[in-house]
Amino acid sequence: AQSVTQLGSHVSVSEGALVLLRCNYSSSVPPYLFWYVQYPNQGLQLLLKYTTGATLVKGINGFEAEFKKSETSFHLTKPSAHMSDAAEYFCAVSDVNFNKFYFGSGTKLNVKP
């Protein structure tokens, strides 16, 4: 069975500071990993994904994440937070056929002026 753990249900950073959102996964097979963002009253939007190849993946809005198999982690980072980054972020893992997705419980990012 696959599962995802997001450490920290709320993270607060100052504008311009580093954003680090943590995600660890549990999977018996090589996973496909994703980060999604959800703004209030909207659906989820794909930020970035790791399927195969380079372990450092870049996404939209300046976000990136690194797949570390030895640590079973896929942490999301952004060098400099912007006010518009305030939202809820979800890490997810899928099976190899992309017909089952498992989401973490989410991390709400607050960006202070």
Place this chain on the structure above:
Amino acid sequence: ETGVTQSPTHLIKTRGQQVTLRCSSQSGHNTVSWYQQALGQGPQFIFQYYREEENGRGNFPPRFSGLQFPNYSSELNVNALELDDSALYLCATAWGGGSYEQYFGPGTRLTVT
């Protein structure tokens, strides 16, 4: 805008009743997945349909059922509603039976009293 629409936006039902939620994609995506997102939680995968056949199912009881139509619109049906069914229900569409590129709708907020 993802081009994925869901109806209705909000719904209030009584315990024991049945409910039908709808999802459509303007882009002709032939795969649809449904998720349940309880308050403060991440989305939980219910099932996926590809070309009108169920293609994967999460850990939900049989009273959660679905349909996908030839035009690739979809319905989620929930029988014998329980209080714990109160949640945001999200659909996500994609092209192809095994695609990570999901496009989420804004969701239907179901309240069961």
